[in-house]
Ligand SMILES: CC(=O)N[C@H]1[C@@H](OP(=O)(O)OP(=O)(O)OC[C@H]2O[C@@H](n3ccc(=O)[nH]c3=O)[C@H](O)[C@@H]2O)O[C@H](CO)[C@@H](O)[C@@H]1O[C@H](C)C(=O)N[C@@H](C)C(=O)N[C@H](CCC(=O)O)C(=O)O
């Protein structure tokens with residue numbers, strides 16, 4: 001792209017050296033720089049990108065965008081000094097990819113729990129209604145029939161603009177994006193022209209990063225503020241009326257608000273809910289009247305997720321009756337209270353609960369059809385929010401037997417993680433097994449016909465992180481092998 005044209009979007013303090021006519025790419029990671037790249041130095045959480053200028057030049061960068069002049073020679077490279085490189089990168093990426101979000105409908109989903117579930121549901125419903133869609137979140141980027149792995153739930157600002165450009169070029173009409181609080185705090189979604197922002201809920205998580213619930217809640221609100229003041233487009237904030245933060249987000253956003261919920265009166269409200277082991281039924285009160293709803297998704301938390309999805313389809317102009325009909329054929333979301341298929345005489349669920357509230361939600365979702373014991377494998381991760389560990393164990397204590405284990409150890413000591421969790425245990429009927437595979441084996445070993453077993457924390461992830469390395473691991477494979485060994489002799 002022509003560099004003068006590109007730089008027009010920036011407030012530039014100084015340019016040192018002659019500008020090359022064109023650049024081939026923009027990079028924020030020196031390791032990805034190629035001949036003709038522009039390298040933007042970002043002051044990160046762990047390191048400062050300004051330290052990698054030499055690396056970027058060695059790899060062929062022709063323009064360096066920085067906040068200060070480095071103490072070194074920059075051979076054959078032009079230095080562009082700006083006040084804030086993170087903001088500059090958001091503008092540069094948007095312009096480089098020709099502002100791809102403007103002509104598509106971008107739907108952002110935020111909240112502590114339910115982002116993946118709600119965004120996957122919306123994506124499937126829109127797809128089944130004939131729309132061309134793309135989905136980005138914890139499970140990667142789903143676009144044009146393929147899935148690409150991503151490192152983060154919410155990609156960095158460059159990755160997002162690149163994805164949006166690819167989607168636009170493929171004729172995608174709707175992009176559904178999970179927007180994490182880290183993504184919002186780090187400006188990873190700056191410059192994206194969201195049309196709809198959805199709030200699921202806010203409960204304790206990530207306090208290692210955000211420090212307090214007030215700060216965490218405020219950061220989530222940025223998505224609703226980011227709907228912006230553009231009166232030429234109809235924009236919507238879709239808010240969970242049963243969560244007190246919704247009132248704050250309503251005030252933070254100039255967009256129209258649509259609410260959903262169970263307890264409080266809402267635009268989309270579920271009444272007369274009936275929970276079964278393979279389906280959930282309820283009556284939907286909506287602006288278009290009352291409808292009986294049937295879904296294969298289980299538990300109260302999924303009633304909220306379904307309501308959020310139906311509200312979204314409504315603001316996109318799809319009739320409520322049609323949306324309710326489409327919902328019937330949607331399977332449970334991968335790894336979110338997903339029933340494991342096997343022949344053993346007990347019910348086994350794989351779940352992704354890794355917050356106190358999600359553990360509570362997964363346990364209550366089986367309470368209506370629990371006849372015997374509930375065995376719960378609860379795990380937490382190393383190098384992440386320590387404060388939530390005892391709270392998670394406390395919630396898990398409502399199960400009859402609890403096995404505490406590790407999701408991803410990362411660089412922490414397993415014993416200290418388990419001891420943190422143990423402090424929250426409310427009864428004596430628990431064990432602590434750091435090795436996740438052994439914890440699952442033990443859970444199956446002590447199970448009896450008629451029990452329910454929930455293995456929580458990893459969902460369908462196919463790895464475990466120890467140190468900085470990902471090792472292959474699948475809860476589903478491990479539990480299926482154990483069930484076959486014990487029950488199908
Ligand atoms: C704490 C955190 O959020 N870190 C994110 C952050 O990394 P960082 O600020 O530490 O970056 P850094 O390593 O300091 O590097 C600074 C700059 O130097 C550059 N660099 C670095 C090394 C080098 O050799 N050359 C180079 O140019 C980097 O590319 C970067 O531009 O920016 C990176 C790029 O966007 C993210 O990948 C990274 O996510 C890390 C991997 C992470 O674990 N994040 C988690 C906590 C996270 O974001 N989770 C949420 C989901 C949470 C949830 O809801 O469950 C998510 O959205 O994934």
Ligand SMILES: Nc1ncnc2c1ncn2[C@@H]1O[C@H](COP(=O)(O)OP(=O)(O)OP(=O)(O)O)[C@@H](O)[C@H]1O
Pocket residue numbers: 111112113114115116117118138153178180200201301302304305335336337351352353354357358359361362
């Ligand atoms: N609306 C909800 N309210 C409370 N708990 C929920 C809700 N939806 C899902 N959960 C619980 O949270 C777990 C994670 O769900 P999901 O992956 O959809 O959330 P997420 O916000 O995407 O999580 P993450 O950001 O960590 O990827 C589920 O397995 C379930 O136990």
